[in-house]
Amino acid sequence: MNLTDFKVRLFEKAQTKGFTDVELYYEKKKQFTSLLDQGEVDQFSVSEVMGLSFRGLYDGKMGYAYSEKLDDFSIDFLLDNAKENALILENENQEKIFAGNSNYPDANFYTEELNQFSYEELVEFLKIVESFVYKEDTRVVGTGFLGIQSSEIEKALFNSKGISLMERRNLLATGVSLIVKEGDLTKSGAYEKILYDLSETTAIDIAKKGVNEAISYLNPRSIENRKYKVLLRNDAATAILSSFSPVFSAENVQNGRSLLKDKVGEMIAGDNITLIDDPLHPDGNMSRNFDAEGVATKTVTVVEKGRLNTLFHNQKTAQKEDVETTGHAYKESYKDALTVATSNFYLKPGDQSYDELIKSIDEGVIITELSGLHSGVNEISGDFSIAAKGYYVKDGKVEGATNQLTVAGNFYDLLNDVKQIGSDLELAKRFGSASPSLLINQLSITSE
Amino acid sequence: MLSQSLVQDVLNEALTTGGDFAEVFVEDRLTNNLSLQGGLVENSLSGRDFGVGIRLFKGFQSTYTYTTDFTKEGMLKAAKRVAQTVHGDQLLKITDFGQQQVKVLHPIQQMPQSVDKVRKVNVLKKVHESASQYSDLITQVSIRLKDEEQNVLIANSEGAFIEDQRVRNILTVQSIASEKSRMESGYINTGALAGLEHLESIDVNFYGSEASRIAATMLDADPCPSGTFPVVIDNKFGGVIFHEACGHSLEASAVAKNKSVFSNKLGEKVASDLVTYIDDGTLQNEWGSINIDDEGEAARRNVLIENGILKGYLVDKLNARIMNTDITGSSRRESYRFAPTSRMTNTFIAPGESTREDIISNTEYGIFAKYMGGGQVNPATGDYNFGAEEAYIIKNGKIDRPVRGATLIGNGAETLKKVDMVGNNLGHGAGMCGASSGAVPVNVGQPTLRVSELTVGGTKGDA
Numbered sequence: 001m002n003l004t005d006f007k008v009r010l011f012e013k014a015q016t017k018g019f020t021d022v023e024l025y026y027e028k029k030k031q032f033t034s035l036l037d038q039g040e041v042d043q044f045s046v047s048e049v050m051g052l053s054f055r056g057l058y059d060g061k062m063g064y065a066y067s068e069k070l071d072d073f074s075i076d077f078l079l080d081n082a083k084e085n086a087l088i089l090e091n092e093n094q095e096k097i098f099a100g101n102s103n104y105p106d107a108n109f110y111t112e113e114l115n116q117f118s119y120e121e122l123v124e125f126l127k128i129v130e131s132f133v134y135k136e137d138t139r140v141v142g143t144g145f146l147g148i149q150s151s152e153i154e155k156a157l158f159n160s161k162g163i164s165l166m167e168r169r170n171l172l173a174t175g176v177s178l179i180v181k182e183g184d185l186t187k188s189g190a191y192e193k194i195l196y197d198l199s200e201t202t203a204i205d206i207a208k209k210g211v212n213e214a215i216s217y218l219n220p221r222s223i224e225n226r227k228y229k230v231l232l233r234n235d236a237a238t239a240i241l242s243s244f245s246p247v248f249s250a251e252n253v254q255n256g257r258s259l260l261k262d263k264v265g266e267m268i269a270g271d272n273i274t275l276i277d278d279p280l281h282p283d284g285n286m287s288r289n290f291d292a293e294g295v296a297t298k299t300v301t302v303v304e305k306g307r308l309n310t311l312f313h314n315q316k317t318a319q320k321e322d323v324e325t326t327g328h329a330y331k332e333s334y335k336d337a338l339t340v341a342t343s344n345f346y347l348k349p350g351d352q353s354y355d356e357l358i359k360s361i362d363e364g365v366i367i368t369e370l371s372g373l374h375s376g377v378n379e380i381s382g383d384f385s386i387a388a389k390g391y392y393v394k395d396g397k398v399e400g401a402t403n404q405l406t407v408a409g410n411f412y413d414l415l416n417d418v419k420q421i422g423s424d425l426e427l428a429k430r431f432g433s434a435s436p437s438l439l440i441n442q443l444s445i446t447s448e
Numbered sequence: 449m450l451s452q453s454l455v456q457d458v459l460n461e462a463l464t465t466g467g468d469f470a471e472v473f474v475e476d477r478l479t480n481n482l483s484l485q486g487g488l489v490e491n492s493l494s495g496r497d498f499g500v501g502i503r504l505f506k507g508f509q510s511t512y513t514y515t516t517d518f519t520k521e522g523m524l525k526a527a528k529r530v531a532q533t534v535h536g537d538q539l540l541k542i543t544d545f546g547q548q549q550v551k552v553l554h555p556i557q558q559m560p561q562s563v564d565k566v567r568k569v570n571v572l573k574k575v576h577e578s579a580s581q582y583s584d585l586i587t588q589v590s591i592r593l594k595d596e597e598q599n600v601l602i603a604n605s606e607g608a609f610i611e612d613q614r615v616r617n618i619l620t621v622q623s624i625a626s627e628k629s630r631m632e633s634g635y636i637n638t639g640a641l642a643g644l645e646h647l648e649s650i651d652v653n654f655y656g657s658e659a660s661r662i663a664a665t666m667l668d669a670d671p672c673p674s675g676t677f678p679v680v681i682d683n684k685f686g687g688v689i690f691h692e693a694c695g696h697s698l699e700a701s702a703v704a705k706n707k708s709v710f711s712n713k714l715g716e717k718v719a720s721d722l723v724t725y726i727d728d729g730t731l732q733n734e735w736g737s738i739n740i741d742d743e744g745e746a747a748r749r750n751v752l753i754e755n756g757i758l759k760g761y762l763v764d765k766l767n768a769r770i771m772n773t774d775i776t777g778s779s780r781r782e783s784y785r786f787a788p789t790s791r792m793t794n795t796f797i798a799p800g801e802s803t804r805e806d807i808i809s810n811t812e813y814g815i816f817a818k819y820m821g822g823g824q825v826n827p828a829t830g831d832y833n834f835g836a837e838e839a840y841i842i843k844n845g846k847i848d849r850p851v852r853g854a855t856l857i858g859n860g861a862e863t864l865k866k867v868d869m870v871g872n873n874l875g876h877g878a879g880m881c882g883a884s885s886g887a888v889p890v891n892v893g894q895p896t897l898r899v900s901e902l903t904v905g906g907t908k909g910d911a
Contacts, residue, residue, distance in 0.1 A: 049785070066494075088489050255485055387905070
């Protein structure tokens with residue numbers, strides 16, 4: 001059964017079973033992943049999958065179910081389960097099926113040029129990166145990870161109120177993590193990049209950056225455990241912003257899971273902080289013309305010069321506060337319930353380069369990489385205590401790497417303690433969030 | 449799920465270009481996710497996952513493809529895709545399969561799909577009641593129930609054609625305690641490879657009030673001091689430290705490429721004499737248990753470390769080739785979307801002789817980690833970190849004030865050698881473990897034990 005036939009039969013049968021408004025969300029994904037290790041293909045995986053989710057109003061309540069199989073069994077499975085799911089719901093503010101905006105943005109997130117590469121060419125590119133990695137420095141003993149991934153996602157939304165929307169995007173990305181050894185000491189460093197070409201220049205650049213990163217962690221020193229002036233390099237600052245972006249969701253606020261309750265209109269950050277969500281940014285990884293309910297998306301300035309302007313809303317959270325949706329309805333995939341999430345969420349950059357920020361530090365620590373974010377971040381209290389890699393800075397100069405660190409603080413305090421903001425925002429990264437480097441007045445540092 | 453003749457055609461198509469092993473994995477999974485927020489049903493989701501994964505080996509090379517297209521043409525097309533990655537003359541052709549029946553180690557009584565959703569809601573409401581009534585400080589309680597029925601068919605060019613059904617359910621409770629501008633959360637779960645009889649047999653009062661107790665306790669906690677201390681880790685989910693610190697490094701996916709600190713160390717002393725570490729997929733109805741692994745091999749008990757000596761690894765088919773050793777029934781995957789690899793099932797430190805009281809009273813100053821949060825390890829170096837969900841200072845052999853924001857940081861190989869007391873109270877805790885073959889249900893376990901020194905990162909600064 002094809003999608004159109006399935007939709008027609010599903011919607012017809014839904015009506016006879018007593019559903020009023022109904023919606024079908026469809027996703028199709030093609031993906032290729034390859035990992036290389038010592039010249040050999042370590043993983044080569046190709047996939048083509050599709051799935052859909054049904055949402056329908058039954059007795060005034062919204063029931064959900066999804067399936068990955070387009071057959072008659074699935075039509076009954078979807079409708080029967082969605083009905084049973086609707087009947088047990090008890091939340092007061094119900095979801096609605098959206099009737100559509102009069103106009104939609106028409107940004108393009110699909111790069112035709114990326115289709116020209118064959119799987120063999122992508123693997124060949126990894127081999128080139130690998131060969132340069134070993135040429136770059138004799139201390140490189142191996143790659144912990146060397147991979148490439150191309151993906152293409154098509155999504156569509158149809159409902160009984162007349163919405164019929166479709167969009168697609170594609171992405172090619174590579175990542176390398178290198179193991180370097182000097183004496184008895186083994187260290188690793190990683191670099192990842194969104195790709196638009198497979199040239200040798202690009203391969204060399206990736207190899208060089210990955211190797212430099214790994215080498216920079218050799219000869220680490222232990223530092224005193226105390227509070228330091230801390231420069232969060234853009235990738236580390238991005239990881240922190242990304243971890244805490246859910247606190248700006250109206251859903252989390254309404255469910256008592258964010259400390260931003262009753263804070264709209266108030267100063268929640270230093271006046272140097274502006275936070276923007278731009279779903280239509282051409283370089284963004286989470287770009288979208290319409291949200292998961294079919295609402296047209298737009299740029300939203302959430303925090304402007306320290307003041308909280310708004311939270312992120314979908315229709316349901318907006319109705320609860322009698323405001324308009326901001327177009328941030330989100331579904332992780334067709335398997336998930338509707339929630340609220342940021343798209344391309346970033347901290348507005350300042351005008352100082354990363355190097356200039358370092359020069360301004362008399363004594364401090366640069367945090368370059370964070371790990372174990374899922375365990376070290378308390379989204380609810382804002383506290384974080386995260387394992388990190390970094391460098392020690394003295395008199396405006398990087399003195400060298402430190403032993404494994406833990407950096408600890410609180411997100412809300414941090415927003416009020418940013419001394420300088422870098423100009424090095426990179427929106428095209430793996431996270432849906434991005435931040436330039438941030439110089440923080442003080443954070444607790446523990447060194448192993 | 450699929451006929452033998454169809455599977456045979458797909459395997460033979462994959463083998464046309466010289467592959468020396470081919471495998472088909474078919475999955476049809478029905479899932480329900482139910483969540484209560486503030487005692488009311490907030491979400492109820494149901495779904496059906498269906499897909500086919502095809503894997504092909506030639507020597508040490510492995511190719512994987514998967515699709516939701518279950519038509520004969522769709523599957524043959526996928527088989528062709530993997531065949532294209534291999535070059536050579538056909539080596540194998542399958543003509544028939546052996547008859548294989550799964551030995552059911554974990555009986556299932558009540559299939560979750562057969563139970564009215566209202567009956568599940570009723571249990572969750574009782575949990576909510578005990579959680580919300582624990583204290584006035586509790587401002588939010590979220591309860592989730594996930595149940596699933598995973599039907600799989602695994603067939604390969606060695607003649608295996610075997611079907612299995614995995615039925616699981618897991619209840620999670622998260623309580624939030626608030627006071628003025630502070631919020632803390634408490635989390636607990638219970639899961640089993642079992643039907644809904646698991647949910648209906650649990651102590652609802654314990655699971656509700658325990659999550660709230662943790663949240664309320666942490667609201668009263670002081671910032672954790674940082675520095676190097678003896679750390680006492682409590683039993684059950686405390687075992688996550690060894691799951692991260694040594695379990696992952698004992699998986700063949702790390703060992704085979706000499707990327708693990710335990711590579712080439714069989715028979716060597718790698719841990720304190722007090723440490724015996726076991727992975728056992730046969731523990732009846734436990735969350736991480738299996739009848740067969742995702743390559744169709746029977747579950748078993750694997751002793752990894754015995755009295756400090758390294759005895760074995762967890763090995764899947766591909767890595768068994770590379771390492772020239774035997775498989776251990778440890779190959780797992782999240783779903784048809786992942787090629788399987790060596791993973792843990794229920795992994796635990798075997799019990800010792802001390803009591804929890806002995807261990808604490810023998811510690812003059814240190815940290816007691818009662819509940820651990822999640823964590824991670826860098827397999828290349830063995831460096832790990834993870835957060836303590838509920839922790840206390842130990843002062844003069846007694847548990848003192850609760851502390852928040854404690855992160856334990858260390859190195860797996862070193863930590864194993866620093867275990868200096870092991871309790872007699874082995875317990876297991878349920879979790880989801882993420883790695884290259886996706887998120888799989890695992891138990892981590894241990895008795896209460898002490899690590900003589902560990903780096904603790906906290907917000908307070910030096911103690």
